[in-house]
Amino acid sequence: MRLSQAFQPTLKEIPAEAQIASHRLMLRAGLVRQTASGIYTWLPAGLRVLRRIATIVREEQDAVGGQEVLMPTLQSADLWKRSGRYDAYGPEMLRIQDRQKRELLYGPTNEEMVTDLFGSTVKSYRELPKTLYHIQWKFRDEIRPRFGVMRGREFYMKDGYSFDASYEEAGYSYFRMMLSYLRIFHRLGVKAVPMAADTGPIGGDLSHEFLVLAPTGESEVFYHHDWDLMDWGTSPLDPQKSEDLDALKEIVSKTYSATDEKHDEASWQNVPEDKRRSGRGIEVGHIFYFGTKYTEAMGVSVSGADGTAFHPHMGSYGIGVSRLVGAIIEASHDDHGIIWPDNVAPYRAAILNLRPGDESCDALCERFYQCDPEGLLYDDRSERAGVKFNDADLMGHPWQIIIGPRGAKNGMVELKRRATGERLELSVDEALAKVGLN
RNA sequence: CGGGGCGUGGCGCAGCCUGGUAGCGCGCUUGUUUUGGGUACAAGAGGCCCCCGGUUCGAGUCCGGGCGCCCCGACCA
Numbered sequence: 001m002r003l004s005q006a007f008q009p010t011l012k013e014i015p016a017e018a019q020i021a022s023h024r025l026m027l028r029a030g031l032v033r034q035t036a037s038g039i040y041t042w043l044p045a046g047l048r049v050l051r052r053i054a055t056i057v058r059e060e061q062d063a064v065g066g067q068e069v070l071m072p073t074l075q076s077a078d079l080w081k082r083s084g085r086y087d088a089y090g091p092e093m094l095r096i097q098d099r100q101k102r103e104l105l106y107g108p109t110n111e112e113m114v115t116d117l118f119g120s121t122v123k124s125y126r127e128l129p130k131t132l133y134h135i136q137w138k139f140r141d142e143i144r145p146r147f148g149v150m151r152g153r154e155f156y157m158k159d160g161y162s163f164d165a166s167y168e169e170a171g172y173s174y175f176r177m178m179l180s181y182l183r184i185f186h187r188l189g190v191k192a193v194p195m196a197a198d199t200g201p202i203g204g205d206l207s208h209e210f211l212v213l214a215p216t217g218e219s220e221v222f223y224h225h226d227w228d229l230m231d232w233g234t235s236p237l238d239p240q241k242s243e244d245l246d247a248l249k250e251i252v253s254k255t256y257s258a259t260d261e262k263h264d265e266a267s268w269q270n271v272p273e274d275k276r277r278s279g280r281g282i283e284v285g286h287i288f289y290f291g292t293k294y295t296e297a298m299g300v301s302v303s304g305a306d307g308t309a310f311h312p313h314m315g316s317y318g319i320g321v322s323r324l325v326g327a328i329i330e331a332s333h334d335d336h337g338i339i340w341p342d343n344v345a346p347y348r349a350a351i352l353n354l355r356p357g358d359e360s361c362d363a364l365c366e367r368f369y370q371c372d373p374e375g376l377l378y379d380d381r382s383e384r385a386g387v388k389f390n391d392a393d394l395m396g397h398p399w400q401i402i403i404g405p406r407g408a409k410n411g412m413v414e415l416k417r418r419a420t421g422e423r424l425e426l427s428v429d430e431a432l433a434k435v436g437l438n
Numbered sequence: 439c440g441g442g443g444c445g446u447g448g449c450g451c452a453g454c455c456u457g458g459u460a461g462c463g464c465g466c467u468u469g470u471u472u473u474g475g476g477u478a479c480a481a482g483a484g485g486c487c488c489c490c491g492g493u494u495c496g497a498g499u500c501c502g503g504g505c506g507c508c509c510c511g512a513c514c515a
Contacts, residue, residue: 009448011448011449011465012449012450012464012465012476013449013450013463013464013465014449014450015449015450016444016449016450016451016507016508017507017508017509018508019508019509034507036506036507037506037507037508091439092513092514108515109515138515140514140515142513142514143439143512143513143514144439144509144510144511144512144513144514146508146509150515151514151515155515157515158515159515209515218514283514283515284515285515286515318515319515320515321515322515323515352474354473354474355473355474383476384472384473384474384475384476384477385473385474385475386473386474386475386476386477387475387476388474388475388476389474389475389476390475390476391476393475402474404473404474405473405474406474414474
């Protein structure tokens with residue numbers, strides 16, 4: 001994309017309504033615009049990030065056997081009356097009437113809908129297990145939206161639902177999903193730690209929140225340093241092997257982590273003092289097992305091996321995709337702007353033409369740009385060098401390919417790594433290789 | 439929903455107390471200049487002062503009502 005033609009309105013001054021870093025940076029970098037309280041328009045660069053996150057989520061969910069569907073945003077109230085949640089959910093649920101006075105609602109979650117879908121389709125234990133997920137806009141009429149997209153009313157979320165024949169099987173689905181989540185967050189370039197969460201009326205130990213560690217997080221967290229050292233990108237655990245899932249369960253149960261709400265001083269004392277870590281975190285995912293709550297309430301059952309019907313066990317698994325955009329920025333920024341992890345950056349690199357109109361600069365910039373016009377942002381504006389440096393830092397491209405008249409004559413370019421500030425003087429071929437453009 | 443605050447060119451704000459021709463900085467346009475970290479000068483464009491009603495000769499300013507947004511709290515992917 002040529003920046004001179006891009007719809008990417010960066011702001012020099014900070015909009016008054018934004019209080020926290022990610023919100024300010026998202027507005028300043030031209031990723032989103034607010035259109036109503038807690039409701040945002042996603043501008044091209046922001047949308048790119050949102051999609052890249054969704055793509056990673058999708059790939060990793062598919063990798064553990066998830067099957068993607070797309071359920072609607074609007075749901076019939078009848079569905080929710082069947083589960084009893086139409087009255088239980090409260091004013092957080094946005095209720096709507098159509099012209100025939102039929103009651104609808106803008107979905108805050110999809111347990112009812114997916115259970116109904118499953119029940120009307122699956123009739124035998126032989127078809128289990130099944131895991132369905134979708135990535136869709138949701139609406140929760142928060143009392144007080146804040147922190148930009150981190151706590152919006154409308155939000156983009158991946159929610160998945162597993163159906164199993166027994167509690168034991170459901171446990172495997174649960175830990176398979178946990179493994180998928182650990183890999184997702186690893187690929188997104190953030191450190192996210194699963195922490196035991198309240199299980200509600202079902203009880204048990206099968207509920208975890210995933211928190212991205214960031215100094216501005218809403219929750220205080222305590223965890224064993226080993227969580228920092230685990231590399232889920234190279235983990236050999238196989239989501240299809242039950243013994244590997246047992247091993248994961250073992251790791252999770254033995255490696256302490258908790259939010260302040262669930263923090264247990266006695267267990268904490270058992271963590272070696274030099275291994276204790278505490279900080280703040282932002283909740284970006286939540287997985288839990290809830291048994292037959294919805295299959296019972298909605299009368300969904302399948303035939304077992306002996307011919308008698310039973311209610312499948314369910315789990316549900318959420319990831320706040322739009323919230324993650326804010327959370328990643330909270331975890332990865334500095335005074336100058338955003339520092340995008342490579343896998344989620346809207347553009348893999350920016351090309352800064354320090355002197356548009358200069359023959360050698362233009363030619364060299366074009367050479368880089370033509371390698372990947374879709375994936376590169378070419379700052380070809382007739383702005384001063386300083387403006388371009390500042391905007392590039394603000395927008396947080398992982399690499400800046402800096403091309404000025406000084407080096408261009410000799411075929412040299414400067415590469416700046418946003419995350420470290422490191423600068424390299426390289427030949428054209430070296431630079432292409434470094435950014436992965438050849 | 440309780441408490442607090444704000445609504446004035448695209449953005450950030452002043453003006454309101456004490457009513458009398460709507461201002462400043464940034465951005466934008468044009469020209470000159472500058473050219474490796476938000477250049478400088480000059481000339482311009484751009485405003486139902488959130489909405490409705492009231493008081494007044496006269497309302498951005500005072501009064502009443504509404505709407506919107508933000509912050510703190512309780513609540514949440």
